[in-house]
Amino acid sequence: MSTSVLGLVRASHPEPAAAVTTVAGLLAWGAGHRPAGVAAVVLTVLASQLAVGWSNDALDADRDAAVGRTDKPVATGALSRRSTGLAAVLAALATPVLALATNPVAAVWATVGLLSALLYDWPLKSTPVSVLPYAVSFGSLPAFVVLALPGAPAPPVWLVAAAACLGAGAHFANVLPDLADDARTGVRGLPHRLGPAGSRLAAAGLLLAATVTLVFGPPGPPSWAGLSAVAAAVLVPAVGGYGGRAAARAGGRPVAAFRAVMVVALIDVVLLVASGRVV
Numbered sequence: 001m002s003t004s005v006l007g008l009v010r011a012s013h014p015e016p017a018a019a020v021t022t023v024a025g026l027l028a029w030g031a032g033h034r035p036a037g038v039a040a041v042v043l044t045v046l047a048s049q050l051a052v053g054w055s056n057d058a059l060d061a062d063r064d065a066a067v068g069r070t071d072k073p074v075a076t077g078a079l080s081r082r083s084t085g086l087a088a089v090l091a092a093l094a095t096p097v098l099a100l101a102t103n104p105v106a107a108v109w110a111t112v113g114l115l116s117a118l119l120y121d122w123p124l125k126s127t128p129v130s131v132l133p134y135a136v137s138f139g140s141l142p143a144f145v146v147l148a149l150p151g152a153p154a155p156p157v158w159l160v161a162a163a164a165c166l167g168a169g170a171h172f173a174n175v176l177p178d179l180a181d182d183a184r185t186g187v188r189g190l191p192h193r194l195g196p197a198g199s200r201l202a203a204a205g206l207l208l209a210a211t212v213t214l215v216f217g218p219p220g221p222p223s224w225a226g227l228s229a230v231a232a233a234v235l236v237p238a239v240g241g242y243g244g245r246a247a248a249r250a251g252g253r254p255v256a257a258f259r260a261v262m263v264v265a266l267i268d269v270v271l272l273v274a275s276g277r278v279v
Helices: 003-011 012-033 035-059 059-067 083-100 104-121 129-146 157-185 190-216 225-241 255-276
Strands: none
Touching: 003 083, 003 255, 012 035, 012 129, 012 255, 035 059, 035 083, 035 129, 059 157, 059 225, 083 104, 083 225, 104 157, 157 190, 157 255, 190 255, 225 255
16 A cells, blocks of 8 residues: 555544444444445445545644644645645545435435535634534434435434534544644634533533433333443543543544544444334
8 A cells, every 4th residue: 555545544534434434334224224325325424534534634734743743644744735635625526426326315414514524624623613513514414324215204303413412522522632732723612612621521411412312312211221321421431531631642643532432422323223213
């Protein structure tokens, strides 16, 4: 594999991209998509994730270089900003095209999720509404998955609301390790205004709200598995790296807090799929 390809993989934010794509694939399977439908959902979400990751690293190259982010190939010069930006544009253009393999309405929701995430990269990252793109993009994901199913009704409100809460929690968790670096480079999003303690509380509370919504939102009484998932939403953030900067970095990369979010997300999705309550 060439150096430029490896650089693009590293610049794509591979862990969250893989996690969100996996969640989308599981949701599609749980919603009743046939293999071709699952593939269309997975490819669409993957393209969207790549576009967002690459645009983020291209736009933030100077900031990342200023704070010594050696894990960022664009910031270190191992990958050019131009090639990364071009890759982001191609992935962004591919997203609605791939989504149209399902149907136009679903493609609209996939495009809304992409545009919202790109607006976070610029200009909303450094504003008091920095959490909004995360909530909109994550909330649009199950809407796209459900509406991509032929003849499917509108996605249930509780499913979209839970995904939006999960996305908002992911924002606070993802920013936690970088609060100091962001302050040095002038980024002042909502987590920076709340500070470390407020951001930890917001992340944990929103993850819990997402899980509670998934467990109690669908018709019928919650299962024991669902109640166990609520307990996991309390415990996983507590042991998964919501501490200080040193606890949240491994090899120069912020990992633990966001991984805790992804663990909770996967638990929630497996719970949904196993219970047959996606739609």
